[in-house]
Structure formats: structure tokens, C-alpha cells
Amino acid sequence: MRVIKHFILFTIVFQWSITIYGQNKPNIILIVSDDAGYADFGFQGSKIMKTPRLDKLAKESVMFTQGYVSDPTCGPSRAGLITGRYQQKFGFEENNVPGYMSKSGLTGDDMGVPLEEVTIADYMKKLDYKTAFYGKWHLGGADRFHPLKRGFDEFYGFRGGARSYFPYENLPASHLDKMERGFGNFEEHEGYLTDVLAENAISFIDKNKNDPFFIVMSFNAVHTPMDGDEKDLKQFPNLTGKRKTVAAMTLALDRACGNILDKLKALKLDENTIIVFTNDNGGPTDKNASVNKPLSGTKSNHLEGGIRVPFLMKWPNKIKESSKYNYPISTLDLLPTLYVAGGGKVSDLKNIDGVDLFPYISGVNKNRPHESLYWKKDARAALRKGDWKLIRFPDRPAELYNIEEDISEHNNLANKYPEKVKEMYKQIFEWELTLERPLWQLKKKFEKFDIDRMDKYR
Known part of the structure; x- marks a missing residue:
């Protein structure tokens, strides 16, 4: 009897220590949409898009009002996110486009995140997380770059940058567009891809409900091709053309996210799961007729509309619901933030550019997470320093904006503050000295170059 009493007491104390000291690792789901407009969600102010599930998530989250990506195109942005490093530091400066050859001789399949780079999944596995990746990879098509060789235990998706949302009846033009389960098991899905990807994530959650899990839910929605499901298109009778289709695709994205959240709640995992949603x-x-207002610019350029994205983070009882964080942060910060949340130490992370955001969110650290943020592609570059932003062009004078006062970047102040321009120009040059040469540069006319096909993968 005494032994039983001691066991019960030990169990109570152990559970109490988990609650107090945070030894019960949170599950983590990182949801990334693709090419969505900054203003194309209800929680971002849209009156046209129907996103009730993501709007609810926003009310339960902190919203980062100045959330940035590290590049205005898909592949480089994802390379920065998955490593927590500026991707230019390992030469991943341009999209990896299948079917083309770089000046250095690299083909599309060979263009990937170098194997010496440590991914967020590598780090989470060290913390005993079960890891999974669903959807668009776009970080290298060759076998050596495969998600299962970059820290993920499970993969269902496609290696390339864009594909049909409906099953291919014939083989696609690029083998990287084929759906793949695990390694080398290619088989087309049944149904609408956005829904199918969520179903696979839900299955993984069910199988690993007793273990801490880390999922990257990498939707290809709402990237082209413009494929709307018929039932979703019917929800927007007053819209036409691409705007109608992107609204339908966004509704499907919202539904898929909602289904994942419902599964967490059904398994009583929702109170111990971190959810991140970004683009x-x-x-x-x-x-795809997306809307970025009030931001100027679009995908592929360094105006705010190309690099600022919707950004939510939910962690029940840890992050204040329906709150806002107004200093600039970056998707580079996700790796250290989520690693620390899982029980890791920042000191374990080597050569990263992101920071752990939780001290800033909580108010313990009242400074800016980043005094400076950088962007670069070829001769184009941008620097956000405090509230100032400089955009450098190869063919015309630089532009200078005060983002705090001019979010739409309408008032170029370069002529008014020439010394500020000079100072920030110099800072960009100094940062560029820390970078590797690009491993591939696709803007030059290499053999078999096809600009229309390249644009598909942007």
C-alpha cells in the first residue's frame, strides 16, 4: 500500500512539474500558404474573401503587423524559412527552375539547399519530435535534397514549385510536379489537392497524438494554375475571372486549415499546440489577381507588397489572444522561436539570422527583434533599418521611404535625405560582403531558356 501511495504521489508531482516547468513539449504546426495577397483574408480586412476559420485563428493569436519574408519569390523565401538564415549566405538567391542550366552547369534538379545546411526539421528531431512535410517542397528536386533526407520523417507532396490541383490524367511536363508519398512512390491523388494535403496531415496527427509532432503544412494554394473546385466557385456568384477563382481557392485553403484545427480539438491537443500561419x-x-492593398508592389519585387505577409501565431495560455505585435519580424525567426518552444536552447543554433520571438511577444524584451532586415536578388536589394527602407535598383536611383509614416511607399524621400541614402547604401554593401556568390542565376539567356515557363515557378 505504501508503495502505491508513493507511486501516486510521484505521478502527481511529475505531472505538476510538467505543467510548471514546461516539460510537456507543445505540438507545432507551421502552415504556409503560397502567393496569397496581403489583403486577401478576412482578418486582413477583406470583405470579399471567405476565411472564417483563419479569422477565428487570428482572434486566438498574436498578429504580426510587420511580418516579412526573406525573399519576394517562392524558393528563396522557403530556403530562408527552413534554415533560419538569409538564403544568400548559401547561394540560394534565385528560384530553382527545372529544365534549365546555370552558368556553373547546375541543372534544375541540382538547384537546392546545400546539404551542409541544417533545417528546422533537423533541429526538431533532436528534440524528439515526429516531423512531417506536406505539399510544395521547392527546395531541390534531386534525391539528395528530398524532405526525408532533410529531417522529415514523413512526406506527401511534390518536389517542384507548382502543379495542378486536380489529378493529372497524363504525366506532367516536369517529373517534379508528380505527387509523391514518402520517397519515390509516385501516385496521383484523388480529389482536390488542398483538401487532400490537409487529410494527410490529419492522419499524421492521429498516428502521433501521443508524441510531440512538428508539421510543415506547405499548401500550394493559391499559386497558379488557377484551379478552383466547382463547389467553391459557386460560393462567389458575383465575382468573375481570376478574382472568382482565387476566392474559391482561398475558401478551400481556409476549409483545409479548419479541418486540421478541428482534428486537434477532437483529440484534445489544441491547448498544447502552437499554430503558425503565414505566406x-x-x-x-x-x-492570380491577388490584392496586397494598402501595400504597393507585388510578388518578385522589394516593395512592401512583395515581402510583407500575413503572419499569425497561436499558443494557448502562452500568447495573448487577439493581440498585435508591431515591430518588424521575419520568417527567419520561425526556426529559433519554434526550437526554443520545443525545449531547445538558442545556443544550440549555429550561424542563424533569426531570433527567438517569445521574449519580444511577452514584453520581456522591449527592443526591436531586428534593427535591420535585408533583401537581395542580383543587383537589386533593399534594407529596412528601423522605420526607414531603402530600395536599390540596377537601372535607376535608389528610393527611400519612412514605412511607419508611409506604408504604401508613395513618398520617395531620397532627395530630401541624401545622407540617409548614402548611409544605408553603404550598409547594404557591407552586408553583401558576408554572402556567398549565387549558385545559379537564371535571368541570363542560357540554353533552352523559356521566360514563360520560368514564370510558372516564381
Whole structure:
């Protein structure tokens, strides 16, 4: 009897220590949408898009009003996110486009995150997390870059940058567009891809409900091709053309996110799960009719509309609901933030550019997480320093904006503050000295170059 009493007491104390000291690791789901417009969610002010589940998530989260990506295009942005480093530091400066060859001889499949780079999944596995990746990879098509070789235990998705939302009846033009389960098991899905990806994530949650898990839910929605499900298109009778289709695709994205959240609640995991929702770059206002207002610019450029994205983070009882954080932060910060939340130490992380955001969110650290943020592609570059932003062009004078006072970047102050321009120009040059040469540069006319096909992967 005494032994039983001692066991019960030990169990109570152990559970209490988990609650007090945070030894019960939170589950983590990182949701990344693709090419969504900054203003194309209800929680971002849209009166057209129907996003009730994400709007509810926003009310339960902290909203980062100045959330940035590290590049205004898909591949480089994702390379920065998954490593917590400026991707230019390991030469991943341009999209990896299948079917083309760089000046150095690299083909599309060979263009990936170098193997010596440590991914967020590598780090989470060290903390005994079960790891999974669903959807668009776009970080290297060759086998050596495969998600299962970059820290993930499970993969269901496609290696490339864009594909049909409906099953292919014939083989796609690029083998990287084929759906793949695990490693090398290629088989087309049944149904609408956005829904199918969520279903696979839900299955993983069910299988690993007793273990801490880390999921990257990498939707290809709402990237082209413009494929709306018929039932979703019917929800927008007053819209036409691409705007109607992107609204339908966004509704499907919202539904898929909601289904994942419902599964967490059904398993009583929702109170111990961190949810992050963000986008990989600004919306392309031409190709999918996305809306970035009040931001100027679009995907592929360094105006705010190309690099500022919706950004939510929920952690029940840890992050204040329906709150806002107004200093600039970056998707580079996700790796250290989530690693620390899982029980890791910042000192374990080597050569990263992101920071742990929780001291800032909580108010313990009242400074800015970043005094400076950088962007670069070829000769184009941008620097956000405090509230000032300089954009450098290869073919015309630089532009200077005060983002705090001019979010839409309408008032170029370069002529008014020439010394500020000079100072920030010099800072960009100094940062560029820390970077590697690009491993590939696709803007030059290499053999078999096809600009229309390249644009598909942007």
C-alpha cells in the first residue's frame, strides 16, 4: 500500500512539474500558404474573401503587423524559412527552375539547399519530435535534397514549385510536379489537392497524438494554375475571372486549415499546440489577381507588397489572444522561436539570422527583434533599418521611404535625405560582403531558356 501511495504521489508531482516547468513539449504546426495577397483574408480586412476559420485563428493569436519574408519569390523565401538564415549566405538567391542550366552547369534538379545546411526539421528531431512535410517542397528536386533526407520523417507532396490541383490524367511536363508519398512512390491523388494535403496531415496527427509532432503544412494554394473546385466557385456568384477563382481557392485553403484545427480539438491537443500561419511571399496581382492593398508592389519585387505577409501565431495560455505585435519580424525567426518552444536552447543554433520571438511577444524584451532586415536578388536589394527602407535598383536611383509614416511607399524621400541614402547604401554593401556568390542565376539567356515557363515557378 505504501508503495502505491508513493507511486501516486510521484505521478502527481511529475505531472505538476510538467505543467510548471514546461516539460510537456507543445505540438507545432507551421502552415504556409503560397502567393496569397496581403489583403486577401478576412482578418486582413477583406470583405470579399471567405476565411472564417483563419479569422477565428487570428482572434486566438498574436498578429504580426510587420511580418516579412526573406525573399519576394517562392524558393528563396522557403530556403530562408527552413534554415533560419538569409538564403544568400548559401547561394540560394534565385528560384530553382527545372529544365534549365546555370552558368556553373547546375541543372534544375541540382538547384537546392546545400546539404551542409541544417533545417528546422533537423533541429526538431533532436528534440524528439515526429516531423512531417506536406505539399510544395521547392527546395531541390534531386534525391539528395528530398524532405526525408532533410529531417522529415514523413512526406506527401511534390518536389517542384507548382502543379495542378486536380489529378493529372497524363504525366506532367516536369517529373517534379508528380505527387509523391514518402520517397519515390509516385501516385496521383484523388480529389482536390488542398483538401487532400490537409487529410494527410490529419492522419499524421492521429498516428502521433501521443508524441510531440512538428508539421510543415506547405499548401500550394493559391499559386497558379488557377484551379478552383466547382463547389467553391459557386460560393462567389458575383465575382468573375481570376478574382472568382482565387476566392474559391482561398475558401478551400481556409476549409483545409479548419479541418486540421478541428482534428486537434477532437483529440484534445489544441491547448498544447502552437499554430503558425503565414505566406511565402507577396501576392502576384497579375497571375492570380491577388490584392496586397494598402501595400504597393507585388510578388518578385522589394516593395512592401512583395515581402510583407500575413503572419499569425497561436499558443494557448502562452500568447495573448487577439493581440498585435508591431515591430518588424521575419520568417527567419520561425526556426529559433519554434526550437526554443520545443525545449531547445538558442545556443544550440549555429550561424542563424533569426531570433527567438517569445521574449519580444511577452514584453520581456522591449527592443526591436531586428534593427535591420535585408533583401537581395542580383543587383537589386533593399534594407529596412528601423522605420526607414531603402530600395536599390540596377537601372535607376535608389528610393527611400519612412514605412511607419508611409506604408504604401508613395513618398520617395531620397532627395530630401541624401545622407540617409548614402548611409544605408553603404550598409547594404557591407552586408553583401558576408554572402556567398549565387549558385545559379537564371535571368541570363542560357540554353533552352523559356521566360514563360520560368514564370510558372516564381
